[in-house]
Amino acid sequence: MKPTETELMLKGYGLTTAEIYYHMPDYIHVLNSFVWQEYDLAPDHPALFKFVEFWQREIEGPLHSVRFTHRKLLSSGEWHHQVGEFTLH
Template sequence: MPIARTPDPQFLKMLSGYGLTFAEILYRMPDHPAFLQTFSWQFEDIAPEYPRLRRFLDHWKRDVEASIHSVRVMHQGLIQPREIRLVQEAGYLN
């Protein structure tokens, strides 16, 4: 009897373009404008649009009193098309 295989949801996200994203946000609080503070965040997002990061920054501008000085973004795709290779083992995928 063949084994039912379902793809891993994380793997499907990688195939659809998600990658590891790191954002460093430098900001100033209104009560201490001379101090530059940092917020670092690592998450999965799609480059170059970064929809998750954009939602977070929209939330920040709307609901957080701190003003953003700058945002630095680093992104690495977790899987590349050249890394995908279908392999068929005798007896398993028949």
């Protein structure tokens, strides 16, 4: 079973967004872009590098460049489990 986004964030994963520029296979001088997002671990970014390796192996459009950013949305120190009940009138 695939872990939820919250479980990944609690394990230290952050959201990695990559903007991939590649040459069109039939028009090699034309660049196109593709945006990829996945929860990944910094600084090694195994999911991003796995995707780039897949692209180079399986996709016909040769890569021009890859720009990416990584943001941790939640850390384990920021998560507090609260149990309680509020009664409203």
